[in-house]
Every structure is written in C-alpha cells, then in structure tokens.
Amino acid sequence: xxxxxxxxxxxxxxxxxxxxxxxxxxxxxxxxxxxxxxxxxxxxxxxxxxxxxxxxxxxxxxxxxxxxxxxxxxxxxxxxxxxxxxxxxxxxxxxxxxxxxxxxxxxxxxxxxxxxxxxxxxxxxxxxxxxxxxxxxxxxxxxxxxxxxxxxxxxxxxxxxxxxxxxxxxxxxxxxxxxxxxxxxxxxxxxxxxxxxxxxxxxxxxxxxxxxxxxxxxxxxxxxxxxxxxxxxxxxxxxxxxxxxxxxxxxxxxxxxxxxxxxxxxxxxxxxxxxxxxxxxxxxxxxxxxxxxxxxxxxxxxxxxxxxxxxxxxxxxxxxxxxxxxxxxxxxxxxxxxxxxxxxxxxxxxxxxxxxxxxxxxxxxxxxxxxxxxxxxxxxxxxxxxxxxxxxxxxxxxxxxxxxxxxxxxxxxxxxxxxxxxxxxxxxxxxxxxxxxxxxxxxxxxxxxxxxxxxxxxxxxxxxxxxxxxxxxxxxxxxxxxxxxxxxxxxxxxxxxxxxxxxxxxxxxxxxx
Numbered sequence: 001x002x003x004x005x006x007x008x009x010x011x012x013x014x015x016x017x018x019x020x021x022x023x024x025x026x027x028x029x030x031x032x033x034x035x036x037x038x039x040x041x042x043x044x045x046x047x048x049x050x051x052x053x054x055x056x057x058x059x060x061x062x063x064x065x066x067x068x069x070x071x072x073x074x075x076x077x078x079x080x081x082x083x084x085x086x087x088x089x090x091x092x093x094x095x096x097x098x099x100x101x102x103x104x105x106x107x108x109x110x111x112x113x114x115x116x117x118x119x120x121x122x123x124x125x126x127x128x129x130x131x132x133x134x135x136x137x138x139x140x141x142x143x144x145x146x147x148x149x150x151x152x153x154x155x156x157x158x159x160x161x162x163x164x165x166x167x168x169x170x171x172x173x174x175x176x177x178x179x180x181x182x183x184x185x186x187x188x189x190x191x192x193x194x195x196x197x198x199x200x201x202x203x204x205x206x207x208x209x210x211x212x213x214x215x216x217x218x219x220x221x222x223x224x225x226x227x228x229x230x231x232x233x234x235x236x237x238x239x240x241x242x243x244x245x246x247x248x249x250x251x252x253x254x255x256x257x258x259x260x261x262x263x264x265x266x267x268x269x270x271x272x273x274x275x276x277x278x279x280x281x282x283x284x285x286x287x288x289x290x291x292x293x294x295x296x297x298x299x300x301x302x303x304x305x306x307x308x309x310x311x312x313x314x315x316x317x318x319x320x321x322x323x324x325x326x327x328x329x330x331x332x333x334x335x336x337x338x339x340x341x342x343x344x345x346x347x348x349x350x351x352x353x354x355x356x357x358x359x360x361x362x363x364x365x366x367x368x369x370x371x372x373x374x375x376x377x378x379x380x381x382x383x384x385x386x387x388x389x390x391x392x393x394x395x396x397x398x399x400x401x402x403x404x405x406x407x408x409x410x411x412x413x414x415x416x417x418x419x420x421x422x423x424x425x426x427x428x429x430x431x432x433x434x435x436x437x438x439x440x441x442x443x444x445x446x447x448x449x450x451x452x453x454x455x456x457x458x459x460x461x462x463x464x465x466x467x468x469x470x471x472x473x474x475x476x477x478x479x480x481x482x483x484x485x486x487x488x489x490x491x492x493x494x495x496x497x498x499x500x501x502x503x504x505x506x507x508x509x510x511x512x513x
Contacts, residue, residue: 145199214447254284275348411464
C-alpha cells in the first residue's frame with residue numbers, strides 16, 4: 001500500500017532535481033554570494049565595476065527572483081554578480097542614512113543622520129580592531145529575512161563577533177550574510193551602536209496560541225477516547241477497536257510534539273533535538289493515517305467475506321510500520337541531500353517541522369496523506385456497496401455480528417469523510433499561500449480543524465461504538481440490570497437473526513469482533 005507511494009516520490013524527486021539543476025546552470029554562484037550590480041559601471045570587456053570590485057562576465061547573471069528567509073520569491077529581472085566571491089560581504093538592513101525601526105519593523109529616517117563607517121572586526125587570533133567597513137567589505141543591502149530578532153534589554157544581544165569572511169558569531173552560533181543585517185540601534189539614551197540583527201524564525205502571537213490551545217483540547221479529548229476504548233474489553237479486543245486505539249495513540253503523540261514545537265523557540269533547542277522531534281512527529285502522524293487506511297481495508301474485507309488470519313493481520317501491521325519508518329528515512333535522506341532547498345522538507349534548518357515556504361511539505365507530507373485518505377475513501381465506498389451484495393442467508397446467520405460491524409462502519413466512514421475534508425482544506429490553503437507567496441508558519445484554523453476532528457471522534461468513534469455503549473449501560477446506568485434488556489436497547493435488534501428472534505442462533509451476550 002505504501003511501497004508504490006515511495007516509488008512515486010522517488011521518481012517525482014529525481015525529475016524535480018534534474019529540472020532545477022538545469023535551471024541553475026545560468027547562475028554562476030549561490031544567491032548569498034551575489035550583489036545587485038545594476039547600478040555598477042559597465043566596462044568595455046563586458047565586466048562590471050561595483051564598490052571597487054571588478055566582476056568578470058562569467059560571474060554575472062540575470063536573476064528573476066530574490067531570496068528572503070532562504071526561500072526564492074519572484075522578482076523583476078535584475079543583474080547580479082558574484083561579488084562576495086571576490087571580496088567579503090557584509091549585510092545592512094537598510095539603505096544608507098536609514099535605520100531599522102524595531103517598533104514598526106521597517107526602515108525609517110532618524111532625527112539625526114547616523115553614519116556607520118566603522119565596525120569591530122574579530123581576527124583569527126581573536127584580536128579585535130575597529131576597521132573601515134568599505135575597506136574590508138562590500139556592503140549588501142538585502143532584506144534577508146522578514147522577522148528580525150531585537151532584544152535590547154539583555155546584554156547578550158550586544159555581544160557578537162564579526163569575522164573577516166563576513167560571518168557573524170552570536171549565541172554560540174555562526175550566521176551567514178543572509179541570516180543577519182547591521183543597523184544602528186539606540187543602546188542607551190542618545191548612544192547609538194551599529195548592531196547586527198539576526199533572523200527570527202520563531203513565530204509568536206495570537207495565531208500560535210489559538211493553534212496551541214485548540215490542539216491541546218483536542219489531545220485531551222483524544223486521550224479520553226483512547227482511555228475509554230482501552231478500558232472496555234470487547235472494544236479493545238475487536239479488530240476495529242485495536243486499529244482505532246493505534247490510530248489515536250499515534251495521533252496524540254504526533255500532535256503533542258507539534259504543539260511543543262509551536263511553543264518552543266528552535267533557537268533554544270540543539271540541532272539534533274530540533275531535527276529528531278520533527279521527524280518523530282512526522283513518523284507518528286503518517287503512521288496514524290496508515291492505521292486509518294488499514295481499518296478501511298479491514299471493513300472492505302469483512303463485507304467481502306474474506307477471512308484474514310491473525311498472523312496475516314499482525315504481519316500487515318508490522319509491514320505498515322516498517323513502510324512508514326522507510327518513508328521517514330527517505331525524507332531524512334532528502335533533507336541531507338544536495339537537492340535544491342525548494343525540494344527539501346526543511347526539518348532542522350529554519351524550523352524543526354516542515355518549512356511551509358517550500359514545496360517539500362507537499363511532496364513528503366500532504367502528498368502521502370492525500371493518497372492514504374483517497375485509498376481509505378475508496379475502500380469505504382467499495383465496502384458500502386458490498387453490504388448490499390451480501391446473500392440473504394448470510395445476513396440471517398450473521399444478524400447480531402453484522403449489526404455491530406455495520407454500525408461501526410457507518411460511524412467510521414463519516415469520520416473518514418470529515419478527516420478527508422479537513423486535509424483537503426489544508427492542502428488547498430497551502431497551495432494558495434504558496435502561489436501568492438504569502439505564508440503563515442502556523443495557521444490557527446488548522447488548530448480549530450484538529451479540535452473539530454477530536455469532537456467528531458468523540459461522537460463517532462466513541463459514542464457510536466456499541467461495545468462502549470453496552471459497557472456504559474452495564475457499569476454506569478445501574479437502573480438496567482438485565483443484560484438481555486441492555487443488549488436489546490443498545491443494539492436495537494430488529495433484524496433477522498437478532499436476539500429478539502425466537503430462532504436466533506445467538507444468545508443475549510455482547511459479541512466481540
């Protein structure tokens with residue numbers, strides 16, 4: 001079931017990598033090493049002179065995109081040269097005579113012009129010296145990233161080291177020229193300092209809290225469903241109940257990790273921890289959809305009257321888990337490969353989870369989920385039509401058992417439709433945001449949808465489970481003490497072969513599936 005999916009992903013990735021490699025032939029160097037030289041002086045031999053650096057023709061190219069936060073965005077065609085390969089570059093947030101406004105997050109004209117001509121440079125032997133910026137570096141004025149980290153209250157913010165190659169060290173981490181930019185900031189009243197602003201990848205605000213609160217409530221509801229299903233023996237022993245328990249357990253762990261990552265600043269996690277948590281969440285969530293697909297297939301086989309041995313069931317579950325493990329390592333290999341960033345999942349880089357600004361989340365996350373849900377929907381449709389193809393004598397003999405299976409199947413099918421609708425909405429929103437280049441790292445509507453699915457699970461997976469209803473009637477509703485009365489009320493037997501029929505082969509007991 002999952003193996004063809006992996007093959008399709010490999011083919012898709014290989015074709016995508018080849019196409020992007022062909023597209024990058026005209027670009028002589030990485031975007032981070034380039035500077036817009038449109039305003040430079042063109043020389044007779046075709047080279048350009050920019051900031052005292054002569055850029056030969058083979059190190060120039062026209063770019064129809066810009067890079068912000070490490071992701072390409074469409075832009076007007078402009079000429080860029082690999083200036084930073086010829087002389088170290090340093091990034092400034094704003095054009096000359098402008099300063100970065102931390103309150104409004106834009107470049108503004110200060111009350112008094114702040115000229116920044118010198119900067120502290122740290123040499124390889126750890127000595128520090130004040131140097132003239134334009135003597136040692138080429139100044140790049142690039143946006144770099146949309147969100148910049150400004151924390152003027154803490155002393156650590158004012159502690160940094162700029163090296164000769166233009167890289168910056170702060171908080172025990174090296175930052176490239178695309179991950180920081182300099183701007184004069186007011187350190188003390190009327191005391192301004194040229195300070196680097198690092199890119200801030202951690203998102204805060206009402207979107208995060210709505211997502212987190214809704215997800216936490218959903219997790220609590222799912223834990224309640226899981227605990228009740230696990231405590232009822234008949235529900236726990238049935239094939240349907242086992243798969244739903246596995247599904248809920250995987251989903252609870254996966255979404256708990258996502259909530260943790262949403263509330264945890266990745267800068268406070270080690271690279272290994274950030275990456276491992278993201279991949280563990282991915283494994284659990286993908287595994288939950290595999291269990292839904294297996295449950296759909298199990299219903300189809302039941303209504304097709306195809307017996308499956310217990311050993312085959314256990315083997316299929318083991319193979320499904322191994323397939324998801326293989327998919328997880330395939331995604332890990334893609335992340336560590338040299339393919340373009342647009343085709344990488346992005347885990348462990350700017351974010352611990354998928355980077356929604358790239359196509360990777362569609363390839364490795366939404367794509368497999370969509371295929372698994374389509375498989376589940378198809379199995380449910382086939383199972384539905386198979387019910388009406390059952391021989392009448394079979395329906396007579398399996399009256400009680402068929403009643404239970406049909407009730408569970410209808411509830412499960414309704415739940416699958418809800419899951420499918422929610423995830424189709426997720427995919428459509430992502431594609432629209434990707435096309436418009438307007439991204440929300442966390443969409444609070446996703447949290448609301450997760451909560452809606454948890455409520456639907458409470459109603460359909462728990463409330464419509466006949467084993468749980470029977471257990472509840474026996475152990476909670478003490479007014480009903482006669483088991484036959486409870487069974488008749490819970491199962492509403494009114495078909496051939498049910499408990500109310502005098503010639504029924506079944507005794508008034510709860511049947512475990």
